[in-house]
Amino acid sequence: MPQWPAHYPFSAIVGCDSEQLDDLGLALVLTSVSPEIGGVLVRGQKGTAKSTAVRALASLLPPVEVYRGDRFSVDPTDPAQHSPDGPFGPGTDVESRPVRLVDLPVGATEDRVLGSLHLEQALTHGKVAYEPGLLARAHRGLLYVDEVNLLHDHLVDLLLDAAATGRVTVERDGFSVEHAARFLLIGTMNPEEGELRPQLLDRFGMTVEVSAPTDPAARAEVVRRRMAYDADAEGFAARYHDDEEALADRIAKARGALERVHLSEAALLKIAEVCAAFEVDGLRADIVTSRVAVAHAAWKGRETVTRADIRRAALLTLPHRRRRNPFDAPGLDEELLDRVLGDEDPPPDPPQPPDPPESPDPSEGSEDTGPADADPPESQAPEETGPEETGPDSPGPESAEAPDGTDEAPDGEALPPTEPPQEAAEGAEDGDVSPPSSEGPTSTIGSTTPYRPRKLSVHGAGQGDEGRRSRAVGRRGRRIGSERPGSGRGTSLHLVETVRAAAAAPREGDRMRIRPQDLRVAVREGQESNLILFCVDASGSMAARKRMSEVKTAILSLLLDAYRRRDKVGLITFRAQEAELVLPPTRSVDVAAARLEDVPAGGRTPLAEGLLEADRVLRREQRRDPRMRPLLVVVTDGRATGAKGAVARSLAAAEHVAGQEVSTVVVDSESGPMRLGLALNLASRLGAEHLPVGEVNADALDSAVRGRAA
Missing domain, CATH: 3.40.50.300 (P-loop containing nucleotide triphosphate hydrolases)
Structure with missing residues (x-):
């Protein structure tokens, strides 16, 4: 065995x-x-x-076959491949591994x-x-x-x-x-x-x-096999000996048959139509889909690419190429795919007429002298029945429009007539006036298209994981110096500084010796990723449709920027009586975007609770990863309402957070001709940068600056 x-x-x-x-x-x-x-x-x-x-x-x-002793595994049958361990002559031993x-x-x-x-x-x-x-x-x-x-x-x-x-x-x-x-x-x-x-x-x-199977019988079978493997790995593998050999043999045969599979012009055109219908970028999708379709035909033992091969290939090659940003839902519209493919296999290429016989008169070779029995090969029988063979008939105009539905989404409806009156009530001078209702009606308002935001960064230079946001001293970037190993900042050997340190040390004899204490590693300055923690006001003062939509769009734009810069993100909201950690810090910004869209607005403004919850989250994350520096983004209009003394509690909480020396940005969501400047005062207490929500958009800010310069 x-x-x-x-x-x-x-x-x-x-x-x-x-x-x-x-x-x-x-x-x-x-x-x-x-x-x-x-x-x-x-x-x-x-x-x-x-x-x-x-x-x-x-x-x-x-x-694979390789030269004996070749660390680079070049193919002995390919003269174009050269190994740095070579050259290897004709008599060099070849081994299979x-x-x-x-x-x-x-x-x-x-x-x-x-x-x-x-x-x-x-x-x-x-x-x-x-x-x-x-x-x-x-x-x-x-x-x-x-x-x-x-x-x-x-x-x-x-x-x-x-x-x-x-x-x-x-x-x-x-x-x-x-x-x-x-x-x-x-x-x-x-x-x-x-x-x-x-x-x-x-x-x-x-x-x-x-994903994990939902069928209990399938889940039980997975557990049963795993426990059998853990109990006797060799015996379990031996029981699947024949299946493994059959699968390996089938893969080898499919590899050998790959060159014999014919991709007709009609099939190639159909692949191009599919890729164009799904608006994928570039032509790599067309090339890869063609290769997968040919491989699938070889795996199934066919010599011609069929509709089933193209459909299977498209489902594997196109979903990840349709995503324009991390907030797009993955997957492929199979109904659209079936409509583009149609119900029939692509016709094979017509047979090419044989070369005409040699004749002194060129006109004799212009006749169609193809053999009468050169019928085109019959198209392969359809593969096992499935959605690709029982696709829907051509839909009418109404059914074709059905999957969209964006024109009648709930976000497009008007707000209820009973809009909360917090805007007027919270504009009092002391800010402690509570709305008539402790909660008030809530609403969920969506965002609009994200834009290119301003770059927000943490002050100073850190030593966090590599990213694209804040300055950092670490393994990547321009070389700014050297140091002895052990600090964790540099890892690659700085050969020049090592030799220089050895040359400066006392010598024993004429030869220079490099000792362990002479080693030097390069110190480089690059960029790091950060933890971006959003603390968002979702109270009644934010419930106005235009204001909340603008705020969510700004946060969505910052989330997209965090994705591009490889940051972790977290989301806290505060409304009514408490603050809630909606999303613990994670690198999945698309999950954060989904949670943001579902955040309701309404109720009082517990600003102090939001700031204190942010402080707790930042402390916990600091213990988990001391090297990752945080950036706190507080999105609010600065109002604080609720119990008596809400304003004083919020200012005290702001001073407490400021004492932790966390880089903070206050995104001021206040709008309208009458502004109280409460968010500016909050930013001053936090020691934070004050940024009006309209200036989060880098393009809008650039346009305003150019307009003033003109």
Whole structure:
């Protein structure tokens, strides 16, 4: 009996047997059949077998042949590939080895990914030697990134460059190396922890949404298999021996049949129509969809791409390319897809007439002399019955308009006639006048289209995770100095300063020796990500439709900016009698946007409770991650109502928060010709920047400045 690997068998995963592949299993199989597809992004909740399926895939792939001793795994049959360990002559031994699964940790350094100078060789023997990185090890294999959405920006840039060129070029510390780096890029992520940069998202050929099964029988079967595997891993794997071999054999056969699959002109045009109908950016979607359709046809044993292949490919390749920003809902409108595809398979290309016989008279070759029995191949029978074969008939004008419905959304209706009278009641001089009702009616008001906001940043320089908001001293950016190792700020060796420190030390003999105390690392200045905590007034004074819509649009714009700058965000609202942490700090800004849209407005204004709740959240997050600096954004008109002394309590709370030395911005939502300036006074007590809500829009502010200059 063969020695089975310790990982969980692929065919033992519920939904991943060869005949009933779910979306996850099918996507992984197709990218194995055609590596040019560009990999798979698996999105889903924790505990849905994402990592298990990826790790089990490597054992199903055919082995690769490499030169013995070649650390870069170049293909001996490809003369265009050159290894830095070469040259390898015709007599060099060639060996076969399994495909590698290389893990790229989220916290990996750039040197570990690209490769670096071999310090031992450099310092002890004075030789410049290159130590290959993870991208070199992953060549002709699988590169797996768990929690790929949490990957640092500089590593994302490296992956983008390698994925685009298929090569890695390293220029540093006195050496230059270039090598091939073609791999299956497979990433898994939990959307609740944040979205992926659009540039990297587009590099994934396919994306799959996974979730735990809701059927109790299916859930029980998952648990049953997992417990059997934990009890006897080798015995469990042996029971799936035949299934694993059959699946690996089918993948190998599909790879071999890939070149024989015909993509007709009609099928190619249909793919272009689908991509145009869904308004995807660029032409990568067309190319990848074509490759997936061909791979799916090969997997199904067909020699011609059918409608079913195109439909299946579109469902895997287009959903993540339709998202313009992280607030767009993922997925694909399958009704629109069926309407574009139609009900019939694309017709095959007409047979080409044979070359005419040689004749001195050119006119003789103009006749149609094709053989009478050269009938076009019959179209393949439709695949298993499904939505693609029983699509709806052409809908009428009413049904075609039905999915939209935006013209009659609740947000477009007028407010109830009983609008709360807080605007007048809260405008009193002392600010303590309570509205007649302790609560008053509430309403939920939506936002409008977000815009480019002003950049808000934390004062000073920190040492937080890499991002694009505030100044930071860390591993990335321009080099500003050097220091001894151990501070955590610098990690890459500063060779010049190391040699300089060694040269300044007393020598023993004529030769300079580098001792551990002479080592120096580079200190760099770049940018960091921050925690952006929104503390939003949702009281009755904000309930006016125009005001609340403007406030929500400003916050939505700042959330989109936080996504681009790789920040964490949190959301606190205060209304009626208390403050509520609507969203604990997270990197999933789309969840924050969804929570923001559902925030109701109405009731009194417990400003003090909102500020104190913000203080509690910031203290807790500081204990969790002392390196992440916060930015508190208070969105309010400055009014404080409720019990007697509400204004005094709010000012005392503001001074308490100011004592914590937290960078704060007060977004003043007060509007109208009569303004009390209460938010400006609050900003003064907080030691915060005061920013009228209309000036959050960077484009509007730039226009105003240009108008004044003119």
